[in-house]
Amino acid sequence: MKCKEFQKQISxxxxxxxxxxxxxxxxxxxxxxxxxxxxxxxxxxxxxxxNAALRVAPDTALAQSxxxxxxxxxxxxxxxxxxxxxxxxxxxxxxxxxxxxVGNIAGKTLTQAFLDQSPETTLELLIPNGIEYVxxxxxxxxxGDQPK
Amino acid sequence: xxxxxxxTDEQILExxxxxxxxxxxxxxxxxxxHVYRLARGITNSHSEAxxxxxxxxxxxxxxxxRYSSEKANFKTWALTIARNQSINTLASIKRKxxxxxxxxxEDDPEPEFSFNPMSAESQDAExxxxxxxxxxxxxxxxxxxxxxxxxxLLLKSQENMSYDEIAKIMGVSVSSVESLIFRGRKKLxxxxxx
Numbered sequence: 001m002k003c004k005e006f007q008k009q010i011s012x013x014x015x016x017x018x019x020x021x022x023x024x025x026x027x028x029x030x031x032x033x034x035x036x037x038x039x040x041x042x043x044x045x046x047x048x049x050x051n052a053a054l055r056v057a058p059d060t061a062l063a064q065s066x067x068x069x070x071x072x073x074x075x076x077x078x079x080x081x082x083x084x085x086x087x088x089x090x091x092x093x094x095x096x097x098x099x100x101x102v103g104n105i106a107g108k109t110l111t112q113a114f115l116d117q118s119p120e121t122t123l124e125l126l127i128p129n130g131i132e133y134v135x136x137x138x139x140x141x142x143x144g145d146q147p148k
Numbered sequence: 149x150x151x152x153x154x155x156t157d158e159q160i161l162e163x164x165x166x167x168x169x170x171x172x173x174x175x176x177x178x179x180x181x182h183v184y185r186l187a188r189g190i191t192n193s194h195s196e197a198x199x200x201x202x203x204x205x206x207x208x209x210x211x212x213x214r215y216s217s218e219k220a221n222f223k224t225w226a227l228t229i230a231r232n233q234s235i236n237t238l239a240s241i242k243r244k245x246x247x248x249x250x251x252x253x254e255d256d257p258e259p260e261f262s263f264n265p266m267s268a269e270s271q272d273a274e275x276x277x278x279x280x281x282x283x284x285x286x287x288x289x290x291x292x293x294x295x296x297x298x299x300x301l302l303l304k305s306q307e308n309m310s311y312d313e314i315a316k317i318m319g320v321s322v323s324s325v326e327s328l329i330f331r332g333r334k335k336l337x338x339x340x341x342x
Contacts, residue, residue, distance in 0.1 A: 011330040015304055017311050043333050046340070049282045050305040058184035062198055066180065066205045067173050073209060074169065088195070 001029075003036050010040045014047050157222045165212055172212075175222070176205055182223065182307060183230040189302040190234035192291055200237055204230045220316050227307070228317045231299060238295070282340075289339035297332030300325055 009026050012018040018026070030037050152160065152174045160178075163171035180201060187200035207229050208215075215225055290298055296318065303314045311325045318325065 007334075008326065008330050011333055012326060015311070015329065017326070039337075042337050042341075045282075046286065046333065046336055047305060049279065049286050050301075056185060056188050058180055058198070058201065062184065062201060063177050063180040066176050066202055069202060070172065070176070070205065070209050071169070073206065 001025075003033060006030075006033070006036050007039050010036065010043060013040075014043055158217050161215070161217070161222050165215070172209065175208075179223065179226050180205075183226060185306050186227055186230050186299070186302060187234045187237075189290070189306070190231065190295060190299060191238055196237050197234075200230060200233045203233050207233070221313075223307075224309075224313050224316050227303070228319075231317060235295065285340050286336065289336050292339055293332055293335045297328050297335065300328040301332045301336075304329055 006026060006029050009018055009022055013023070013026065030040060152171075155174075157175070157178065160171045160174050164175060183201050183204050184197050187204075188194065188197035191197055191200065204226065208226060215222070219225075220228070290301075293301075299318060300314055303309045303317060304311075309317075311322045311329075314325045315322045318328075320328075
């Protein structure tokens with residue numbers, strides 16, 4: 001049997017899931033294979049770490065908060081969102097503001113990039129052909145204002 | 149009427165199914181730590197895990213009449229719902245947006261270390277410090293392994309569940325659980341020795 005198969009058995013041994021009839025062959029192999037012995041030692045140390053130094057405990061108020069919510073549900077009053085939702089409202093607001101801000105900046109950049117027209121060019125297009133000076137326009141206007 | 153502590157989970161559940169609010173509250177008290185630990189392990193977030201606990205018990209309450217102890221025990225059922233809720237939470241767009249600002253929420257406390265008193269008695273300060281360092285490394289490594297491997301490992305190590313129970317919770321075969329745990333362990337070893 002290959003070492004990988006023995007290492008699978010080591011994993012099951014640590015989990016107390018290895019049938020008794022496999023153990024003798026495994027322990028015989030461990031005596032002669034340093035790689036598998038080392039795997040066993042390291043895997044067992046990890047398991048000890050998981051078991052000995054863990055237990056992330058919930059806040060004591062969490063169970064009460066769940067019970068309160070179920071009680072509201074029984075009475076037909078269920079908040080649309082869990083209490084945790086409200087704690088995150090400032091974060092959602094910040095995300096929304098950033099999205100709007102980035103959207104505005106991106107809009108300006110895209111307009112400039114695609115149209116590639118300066119304000120002067122736009123003004124030039126509005127001036128009728130054949131007129132070179134501003135006085136041409138105002139001169140015409142003054143003539144038009146004179147009483148006949 | 150016997151005191152709640154003397155009743156099994158199934159006896160309490162039976163009364164809760166008949167509509168007893170007090171019995172349902174006992175289930176909440178008993179299983180909140182289990183649901184929270186699994187959710188915290190999968191989502192890696194204190195606030196997300198609290199949210200998962202809320203949603204899990206709400207779903208349990210809504211579907212209480214559908215539960216049958218012949219299919220699975222209550223803990224298996226509750227953790228199945230908790231795992232599904234955790235995966236949904238993890239996959240949500242909201243979660244991704246929050247991850248943009250960092251791996252952990254502001255209100256996410258560092259994991260607390262509580263040592264088994266029986267084993268801690270014989271340990272000196274140096275051993276405890278070393279154990280804490282190893283736990284920190286392990287915690288970081290757990291963040292990097294796939295969800296299915298992590299869930300199988302957590303259910304085995306934290307909840308001491310059998311491969312058969314884990315298979316029911318995860319909706320896979322027993323041999324898949326064996327494989328997930330084995331690959332998860334190997335990956336943890338690799339990551340911790342980098």
